[in-house]
Amino acid sequence: MSNDFLLTAPEIVLTLASLVLLLMAAWMGDRSGKLLTWLAVLALAVAAALVPGIRDSGGIAFGGLFIADSFAAFSKILVYIGAAVAMLAAQSWFGRDKDFRAEYPVLILFSAIGMGMMVSAGDLLTLYVGLELQSLSAYVLASFQRSDSRSSEAGLKYFVLGALASGLLLYGITLLYGFTGTTLFAGVAAGLGDGISPGELFGIVFVLAGIAFKVSAVPFHMWTPDVYEGAPTPVTAFFASAPKVAAMALLARVSIEAMGPATEAWRQIVIFSALASTVLGGVAAIGQRNVKRLLAYSSINNVGFALIGLAAGTHAGVASVNFYMAVYLVMTLGTFLVVLRMRDPEGRPVEDIGSLAGLSRSRPGLALAMAMFMFSLAGIPPLMGFWPKFYVFQAAVQADLVWLAAVGIATSVIGAYYYIKIVKIMYFDDPAPAYAPARDAVGTAMILAAALFVSPLGYPTIGALDLLSRNAAGSLF
Numbered sequence: 293m294s295n296d297f298l299l300t301a302p303e304i305v306l307t308l309a310s311l312v313l314l315l316m317a318a319w320m321g322d323r324s325g326k327l328l329t330w331l332a333v334l335a336l337a338v339a340a341a342l343v344p345g346i347r348d349s350g351g352i353a354f355g356g357l358f359i360a361d362s363f364a365a366f367s368k369i370l371v372y373i374g375a376a377v378a379m380l381a382a383q384s385w386f387g388r389d390k391d392f393r394a395e396y397p398v399l400i401l402f403s404a405i406g407m408g409m410m411v412s413a414g415d416l417l418t419l420y421v422g423l424e425l426q427s428l429s430a431y432v433l434a435s436f437q438r439s440d441s442r443s444s445e446a447g448l449k450y451f452v453l454g455a456l457a458s459g460l461l462l463y464g465i466t467l468l469y470g471f472t473g474t475t476l477f478a479g480v481a482a483g484l485g486d487g488i489s490p491g492e493l494f495g496i497v498f499v500l501a502g503i504a505f506k507v508s509a510v511p512f513h514m515w516t517p518d519v520y521e522g523a524p525t526p527v528t529a530f531f532a533s534a535p536k537v538a539a540m541a542l543l544a545r546v547s548i549e550a551m552g553p554a555t556e557a558w559r560q561i562v563i564f565s566a567l568a569s570t571v572l573g574g575v576a577a578i579g580q581r582n583v584k585r586l587l588a589y590s591s592i593n594n595v596g597f598a599l600i601g602l603a604a605g606t607h608a609g610v611a612s613v614n615f616y617m618a619v620y621l622v623m624t625l626g627t628f629l630v631v632l633r634m635r636d637p638e639g640r641p642v643e644d645i646g647s648l649a650g651l652s653r654s655r656p657g658l659a660l661a662m663a664m665f666m667f668s669l670a671g672i673p674p675l676m677g678f679w680p681k682f683y684v685f686q687a688a689v690q691a692d693l694v695w696l697a698a699v700g701i702a703t704s705v706i707g708a709y710y711y712i713k714i715v716k717i718m719y720f721d722d723p724a725p726a727y728a729p730a731r732d733a734v735g736t737a738m739i740l741a742a743a744l745f746v747s748p749l750g751y752p753t754i755g756a757l758d759l760l761s762r763n764a765a766g767s768l769f
């Protein structure tokens with residue numbers, strides 16, 4: 293039993309930290325927001341240091357309910373990075389509007405606990421509990437800015453559609469349990485190994501549908517543009533990064549460990565979702581004028597490319613998904629950190645893409661960083677964003693899915709159009725009114741770090757990141 297608690301140490305640390313910070317928020321009020329944010333970041337750092345599976349092989353806790361392997365460790369580190377950046381970015385953004393409340397970092401920590409359970413789930417019920425813990429925090433975060441009607445609307449839409457997805461997932465879990473007699477991933481895989489009955493097939497479809505909602509893959513993407521646009525920008529940055537990584541890791545684990553014998557069945561679903569996501573994410577973004585809606589479709593587009601790697605169903609395929617999500621996390625956070633700087637001279641947030649016009653003349657450093665993130669998201673070499681796409685296409689080719697890789701390459705051209713369009717607006721259009729000056733040293737440092745990573749200067753990290761991705765994927769096979 294003591295070993296079980298050691299394997300769940302990160303979740304225990306974050307739970308205790310969340311409860312303590314919640315009490316501090318109640319006693320000290322909103323004025324403690326900045327202190328609580330830094331304490332929450334410290335808690336994430338401690339949890340990251342205690343993650344099993346990094347320096348050892350990890351293990352299985354609580355009779356298979358919780359898996360602490362290198363795959364979970366890799367995903368948790370990414371989740372904690374995304375959560376920490378979302379908390380630090382919120383300080384200056386909310387601070388100007390005087391509506392930063394002390395419970396913001398606490399909600400992020402609760403969400404991080406849920407995401408940790410998601411990526412370590414070894415049982416369908418652990419999966420569901422982790423997913424719901426993450427989602428409940430997300431519903432509140434989406435409607436965090438109570439003075440903004442768009443934020444309240446975003447929270448309501450997310451809650452209603454999230455409840456629908458939760459019902460689909462729970463129904464799928466019920467079917468798999470009914471036809472295989474267990475909720476453990478290993479037991480489900482054994483049950484599917486005897487042949488797939490129509491009931492088990494329906495269970496697979498519903499489980500994948502429920503998880504696809506969390507990664508905002510087509511056709512379960514409908515909530516993404518509205519929620520991304522309506523939620524406060526730091527919350528949108530969080531939604532586009534850490535939960536996306538956790539949901540993709542969960543989808544990979546469920547597909548390989550629980551549904552491995554049914555690969556041919558779920559591969560068709562994943563391929564359809566991948567192609568639909570890359571096409572819709574590319575085409576629908578072209579006419580967008582709101583930068584957050586555009587980035588919502590960008591996230592759908594990128595999920596489609598990651599799903600191409602998963603569709604391979606191989607060790608190389610899962611490794612490519614890990615690599616893709618790691619680089620995607622940095623590119624997306626860097627982009628949103630730039631969006632957080634978009635404020636008019638009165639300090640009000642600006643979301644219109646046209647306001648970026650002439651940014652290269654008023655804020656050349658910020659424009660250069662944004663251009664690097666856009667080119668990287670488009671997958672244009674020599675920037676870092678080229679390599680994740682290369683790896684997922686390579687994995688698809690090795691799995692004899694050459695046609696899927698070819699279609700993926702073709703659809704990536706569509707997405708490149710609107711990324712390059714933003715660069716064109718910043719460098720060649722007539723200048724729009726300049727943004728208000730930013731006084732946020734932490735935000736500037738994070739933008740610089742992200743820009744250096746996606747630039748050719750980040751190439752020395754490719755070898756280590758590829759090795760970590762492959763080691764993490766190996767624990768699922």
